[in-house]
Amino acid sequence: MTDSRPAPTVDWLWQHSPEPGSLTEVVDGISLLRMPLPIRLNHINVYLIEDDDGLVVIDAGYNTPELREIWRNTLSGRDLGRDPRVLxxxxxxxxxGLVGFLADEFGFRVLMAQTERIIAGFLSQAHDDQIAENTVNFYRRHGMSADNLDAHRNRGNSFRKSVYSVPADYVRVRDGQTLTFGGRTFTVITASGHTPEQVCLHSADANLLLSADQILPRITPNTSVFSYNAGANPLGEFLEDFDKFATLESDCLVLPGHDRPFRGVHGRIAELKSHHDDRLEEVFDWCRESPRTACELAPLMFKGDLDLHQQMFAVGEIIAHLVLLEQRGRLKRQTHDGVWSFSAT
Ligand SMILES: [Zn+2]
Structure with missing residues (x-):
């Protein structure tokens, strides 16, 4: 896309992390744009697919001035075609974060799964007071100390700040649907766990999977329970939905939402499953020693000082393991003074 060099090999891509803001063609007609992030996970991979009807962009990045500038540099003066789309x-x-920016400033149509769009709308519109109340009730139930509850009470709506806008119009994308981008047919695979209806795109012809955050080469995607999905079993759904990837070719090229493209999807899924199996056993053993709350368990699993943001993910991750163990009949829940603790059945 940027010049006539052949696309680099997967080995080359694995060795060479692309420069932030630069385009690297990973396969013919599909380029990776690495975007810097202002959080500990310091980048996201955005993909650009050349299509006769117009440019197709997969994901948009966080709402920061730096990223908006990267998009302007990447897209300004470029022929985006008659129907540019961001999935x-x-x-x-x-x-x-910047889906609305691409829509407003460059006229992109938005494609999303319905649940993802509904949650984005709900989170961006929620009032600070409402978020504070839901969050505090949720973490109090899971045994959080009064000091930490106060800190959470004052966080406000952090989602709204990290999102440019929520476009009113979008085209719904559904599990099993096929989409043609750049002459390749992609089947939509929606997977739950990391979020309720995350969209992955599989092209059997091209032996290619855009895996979003469902399958990452080295990081374990978080499968947390937060106040907005308090009754969910995201870890159970995450593990179950790996079945949807069972028929992929073993040498399928995976283009993930973070880190580098890789092959070996089935090996990676097996690693992720065994990681969670180990964690489930750890959590079970701690609860067998004595009844524990999620907030008591979090520092046992996640060592070191956690800031507020990390604490939310750590506690949420623990809750996900507790919920799955309870669902499997290995743990039971007791309530004392409104606080939940879990012990072996
Ligand atoms: Zn994610």
Whole structure:
């Protein structure tokens, strides 16, 4: 796309992390744009697909001035075609944050799964007071100390700040649907766990999977329970939905939402499953020693000082493991003074 060199090999891509803001053609007609992020996970991969009807962008990045500048540099003066589209894989702000910017400033149509779009709308519109109340009730139930509850009470709506706007119009993308981008047919695979309806795109012809955050080469995608999905079993759904990837070719090229393209999807899925199996056993053993709340368990699993943001993910991750163990009949829940603790059955 940027010049006539052949696309680099997967080995080359694995060794060479692309420069932030630069385009690297990963396969013919599909380029990776690495975007810097202002959070500990310091980048996201956005993909650009050349299509006769117009440019197709997969995910948009976080709402920061730096990223908006990268988009302007990348898109200004370029022929975007008659129907440029941005497919957003899930509502997380590092993926969704600038979808509205692409729509407003460059006329992109937005494609999303319905649940992801609804959550983005709900989170962006929620009042600070409402978020504070839901969050505090949720973490109090899971045994959080009064000091930490106060800190959470004052966080406000962090989602709204990290998102440029929520476009009113979008085209719904559904599991099993086929989409043609750049002459390749992609089947939509929606997977739950990291978010409720994350969109992955599989092209059997091209032996290619755009895996979003569902399958990352080295990071374990978080499968947390937060106040907005308090009754969910995201880890159970995450593990179950790996079945949807069972028929992929073993040498399928995976283009992930973070880190580098890789092959070996089935090996990676097996690693992710065994990682969670180990964690489930750890959590079970701690609860067998004595009844524990999620907030008591979080520092046992996640060592070191956690800031507020990390604490939310750590506690949310623990809750996900507790919920799955409870669902499997290995743990039971007790309530004392409105606080939940879990012990072996
Ligand atoms: Zn994500």
């Amino acid at each position: 957003c894989t899930h509502y997380h702000p590092d993926h969704f």
